Amino acid sequence: MTAALATMEAPAIRMPRRWPQTVLVAVLLALFAFAIFGPLANLLLWAFAEKWYFPSKLPSEYGFSFWVRVFNPRGDALASLGTSVWIAVLTVIVSLAVAIPAGYALARLKLPFRALILLLFLLPQAVPNMPIYVNIARVFYEIGLNGTVIGVVLVHAAHGLVLAVWIASASFAAVDASLDEAARNLGASPWTCFRTITLPLAAPGLMASAIFVFLESLDEFTGTFFVGVPDVTTLPLLMFNASQGGNYQIASITALLLLLPSIGFMLVVERFLKADVLAMVGR
Amino acid sequence: MAAAAERRGRHVGLALISPALAIVVAFFIIPLGISFALAFRAKDGSFTLQHFDKSFELYTTDLVFSLAIVLLSSALIAVLSIAIAGYLTLGENPRAVAVLRWLYRWPLFIPFVVAGQLMRTFLAKNGMLNHVLIGSGLIEPLQAQSVLDWRGIVIAFVWKQAPFVTLLVAGAMASLDRQHIEAARNLGAPRWRVLWDIVLPQVRGTVLVGVVLSFVTMLSVLSVPLMINPNSPTMVTVDVAYRINTHSDYAVANALCLLSLLVAAGGAWFYLRHAVKGAEKT
Numbered sequence: 001m002t003a004a005l006a007t008m009e010a011p012a013i014r015m016p017r018r019w020p021q022t023v024l025v026a027v028l029l030a031l032f033a034f035a036i037f038g039p040l041a042n043l044l045l046w047a048f049a050e051k052w053y054f055p056s057k058l059p060s061e062y063g064f065s066f067w068v069r070v071f072n073p074r075g076d077a078l079a080s081l082g083t084s085v086w087i088a089v090l091t092v093i094v095s096l097a098v099a100i101p102a103g104y105a106l107a108r109l110k111l112p113f114r115a116l117i118l119l120l121f122l123l124p125q126a127v128p129n130m131p132i133y134v135n136i137a138r139v140f141y142e143i144g145l146n147g148t149v150i151g152v153v154l155v156h157a158a159h160g161l162v163l164a165v166w167i168a169s170a171s172f173a174a175v176d177a178s179l180d181e182a183a184r185n186l187g188a189s190p191w192t193c194f195r196t197i198t199l200p201l202a203a204p205g206l207m208a209s210a211i212f213v214f215l216e217s218l219d220e221f222t223g224t225f226f227v228g229v230p231d232v233t234t235l236p237l238l239m240f241n242a243s244q245g246g247n248y249q250i251a252s253i254t255a256l257l258l259l260l261p262s263i264g265f266m267l268v269v270e271r272f273l274k275a276d277v278l279a280m281v282g283r
Numbered sequence: 284m285a286a287a288a289e290r291r292g293r294h295v296g297l298a299l300i301s302p303a304l305a306i307v308v309a310f311f312i313i314p315l316g317i318s319f320a321l322a323f324r325a326k327d328g329s330f331t332l333q334h335f336d337k338s339f340e341l342y343t344t345d346l347v348f349s350l351a352i353v354l355l356s357s358a359l360i361a362v363l364s365i366a367i368a369g370y371l372t373l374g375e376n377p378r379a380v381a382v383l384r385w386l387y388r389w390p391l392f393i394p395f396v397v398a399g400q401l402m403r404t405f406l407a408k409n410g411m412l413n414h415v416l417i418g419s420g421l422i423e424p425l426q427a428q429s430v431l432d433w434r435g436i437v438i439a440f441v442w443k444q445a446p447f448v449t450l451l452v453a454g455a456m457a458s459l460d461r462q463h464i465e466a467a468r469n470l471g472a473p474r475w476r477v478l479w480d481i482v483l484p485q486v487r488g489t490v491l492v493g494v495v496l497s498f499v500t501m502l503s504v505l506s507v508p509l510m511i512n513p514n515s516p517t518m519v520t521v522d523v524a525y526r527i528n529t530h531s532d533y534a535v536a537n538a539l540c541l542l543s544l545l546v547a548a549g550g551a552w553f554y555l556r557h558a559v560k561g562a563e564k565t
Binding site for chain 1: 292293295296297299300302303304306307308309310311312314315317318321376379382383386387388389390391392393394395396397398399400401402403404405409410411412414415418442495496499502503504505506509510520523524527533536537540541543544547550
């Protein structure tokens with residue numbers, strides 16, 4: 001009798017305890033989803049709104065006329081997109097060209113003043129960037145680099161390179177050094193070892209750092225704001241100008257163009273950056 | 284022989300690292316030095332503190348405003364990232380954990396300037412936030428107000444930075460030894476106690492690094508305050524841009540930069556100490 005009661009009671013006690021909890025979790029998740037996707041949804045509405053007047057909740061007309069304006073071959077937006085991508089590609093080339101050797105040296109070779117060098121590569125992440133951009137712009141203005149693509153690339157590369165060195169160093173550190181030693185013992189030159197063993201094994205991490213640097217450059221605002229004026233207009237600057245000018249449709253469409261690569265990268269990042277590499281970052 | 288090889292190895296190492304070092308020195312250390320020089324130099328080249336006097340005279344409110352916003356945002360980011368990462372680690376409803384893991388990371392790589400534009404539409408008087416609040420009966424239509432002031436800046440910062448810190452913290456929590464957690468759960472400890480007493484002390488360093496990095500980053504963001512709340516009181520970055528673009532006043536601009544640098548230095552010192560300690564361990 002008591003045993004039967006106990007088996008009867010057990011689910012009866014557990015049910016009311018679990019239900020409110022599940023509902024609470026569901027409600028919290030829904031609120032969280034609204035906090036994450038609400039702003040994105042609002043942007044999408046603006047991107048396709050033809051007319052949207054003040055008190056109405058939704059646009060009164062949808063359409064593509066602003067898209068036609070943005071993608072007009074003679075419009076500013078396509079030119080800015082081209083400038084942005086070109087600057088980002090150059091930034092990746094410059095950053096990786098110096099970050100791969102530096103990352104390899106940090107991960108594998110004995111270095112004098114290693115702590116000081118690490119500090120120098122950590123510092124740009126730990127110091128506000130405003131004074132840097134302001135004074136680079138002033139120097140560039142005097143030597144005629146302001147408003148040039150090269151000037152903007154140098155500023156972006158100086159910033160991207162720090163990230164690239166960290167990730168490159170972590171990727172090389174994650175490659176088993178004994179593979180290298182085995183090849184050396186069999187008579188391979190250091191360069192052959194690097195080219196055929198270490199580099200291919202570290203490639204996914206290096207790929208990730210290239211994408212990081214590309215995105216950083218594509219999205220960079222403050223440096224370009226100071227160094228790029230008046231001739232270099234990247235996509236973030238174009239978006240900012242459209243928004244400040246009150247043209248929310250153009251601003252939202254440009255923002256959407258900037259969002260696509262960011263969200264794409266977010267969805268695949270773990271394929272490139274494995275946990276073992278992430279664990280080595282900053283070490 | 285071995286010593287010579289080692290010396291050669293060091294030279295190779297230095298040679299490999301020098302181009303990267305040169306770029307960091309040229310485009311980071313030297314501009315920083317120039318910033319110091321200009322902030323303390325009078326017109327005739329002598330040492331002066333007058334630019335700092337002027338900065339305080341004109342911008343004390345904005346300096347306090349910036350610090351308050353960034354501190355509040357950092358605190359919210361810390362709480363949110365610990366809560367989300369904690370649920371990802373200790374949550375017992377696998378479906379809810381999977382949904383949360385999928386949800387939280389969307390803003391991860393979205394640039395600040397885009398986050399500014401997103402919030403500018405979302406938080407406006409006619410934005411989706413107000414429409415949803417009115418639609419759900421939480422506020423009356425007349426109560427709808429624009430959130431595009433200091434609150435908008437904080438919301439934009441937290442929205443953009445919390446996923447980044449969560450990613451770091453969740454990674455650190457995932458690599459913890461689960462034995463302690465299981466043991467505490469088996470002894471009947473509620474999950475918040477496990478999070479607070481067992482998980483959090485072990486990932487404190489990661490939380491610190493993430494929050495300090497966010498703190499420094501937010502201090503030097505120009506686009507978000509410029510787009511959401513450009514009028515006084517606003518953040519110091521907006522003032523710096525104003526001093527330069529309208530007055531070409533590099534002296535006061537650099538003095539303001541150095542003041543925010545000073546604020547960042549406290550956090551940065553913490554962070555560098557932790558990072559270098561980690562580097563020496565390996």
